[in-house]
Amino acid sequence: MSPLPSGLLGDLDPTSDRAVFRQIADQLREAIDRGRFHEGDKLPSEADLVDHYGVSRMTVRNSFSILQGEGLVHAEHGKGVFVRPRPPVRRLASDRFARRHREQGKSAFIVEADAAGSHPQVDSLEVKEEKASPDVSARLGSVRRVLARRRRYLLDGRPVEFATSFLPLDIARGTQIAEPNPGPGGIYARLEELGHRLDHFEEEIRARMPSPAEVKTLRLASGVPVIHLIRTAFDGEGRAVEVCDTVMAADAYVLSYQLPAT
């Protein structure tokens, strides 16, 4: 409850049109931007700010909720409000599915994370046959039922990505693709062994705020959007052989693409 160091935060402008709680949010944001608070630092407590500005607690909380929505800070019950640290990001290059990366036994995710010095994990493995959603059905060319492979990826214990692959039953049923462990090189290697030489991929990218279910699965802080990526894999005959629906914590990813100028 010690008073705030003077000069750290300014005063309110009573003549301003800007709402008090916005002014407070502005000052905190600026202090963070200027480096007066660093990643992981604790901001002044609600009580501190109530004293400093002479406003009610709800007003201060209102300010914090703005910054939370911007993804700048996060509150921890019983501890305080902290500047949200930027987690290490995972870069996804557009050649990540190149055939040469498929030769080794381990999955691309594991190899790459190990190389980056992180501890990778894959869980929530679920493999089952199910009815195709209208969207998946359309992408796979009017299939009714599909094989769905769901898994969640974690980096150093933090969930960063949730992915589901959908494959037509006439391709996947009875093969190793339908097994929890698809073997070295993953399902793409198996698809090629089955005669579906991969020709190209199509990826659709959206960004949006997460659903409550996604917040839970990815343990997302408030103010963190998700990147929603839908990849369709085509074989040499132009047939869609897999649709992969991926939801990623946006603060953990940078996608990178190489495009020919053709």
Added chain:
Amino acid sequence: MSPLPSGLLGDLDPTSDRAVFRQIADQLREAIDRGRFHEGDKLPSEADLVDHYGVSRMTVRNSFSILQGEGLVHAEHGKGVFVRPRPPVRRLASDRFARRHREQGKSAFIVEADAAGSHPQVDSLEVKEEKASPDVSARLGSVRRVLARRRRYLLDGRPVEFATSFLPLDIARGTQIAEPNPGPGGIYARLEELGHRLDHFEEEIRARMPSPAEVKTLRLASGVPVIHLIRTAFDGEGRAVEVCDTVMAADAYVLSYQLPAT
């Protein structure tokens, strides 16, 4: 102030651990998901919900603020709270910079929007020389000063994208690239005329919540993230000849990429 149609929203569960304002948000979200409220529909007013649930107004407002953060609804002062309509999306295909699209006179944005039946606009045009940021400088290969071309794109009057192109001065200075109107085919056509035949592009994609400045420029509703795309164009000699920094309203875009399976 007429009572809510019964059955539209349920009751609270006082035995639940879940906070009251979350329960209310859950019920509203579910009602929206189930189609009881459609895009653009007005939700029950704060006063309606206060009566219906027997809670205080701040609790109801708290519920609305959750849904607002999720990008599901938006409030209009004096009118009510509405289900946020999904705006028409602009699809960006990875071949959008293909040479064949550059032959016509009009810019890709205008052509494409016209074709989609929308009314395109470009404003905030600013062209000037300035100091390169460390990031831009690194991408362009240690240049100190650059030509910056800023513009904002609007679709049917709504700002959807804000982009800045940075070009090395030794390439752009004194050419038509430094003019407000770069001529038919845009700056890429001019670059090729200047002997920089474009070889490939590299695009980096991030998603995050917008800064206050971005909220203003793009007139973003709360709960709408931005897609941040940084494209670098390389000529045949492997030199980076342009960096384009683009911030897009995420609810207005789907990015689409074709990748070879190599």
Added chain:
DNA sequence: CTTGCCCACTCGTCTATACGAGTAAGCGTG
């Protein structure tokens, strides 16, 4: 010294109230 409790501090939830300001419709006046 170790264990366990208490307490101070933190954010989380909720109530009740007040006034301001934007919107739209109705109504009366000119």
Added chain:
DNA sequence: CACGCTTACTCGTATAGACGAGTGGGCAAG
């Protein structure tokens, strides 16, 4: 009919207070 006012309804902002619950340090008992 047209204009402007009133009024009711809407969300926005802010205050003051209460209790709950998670956290961590200090202190006292064993």
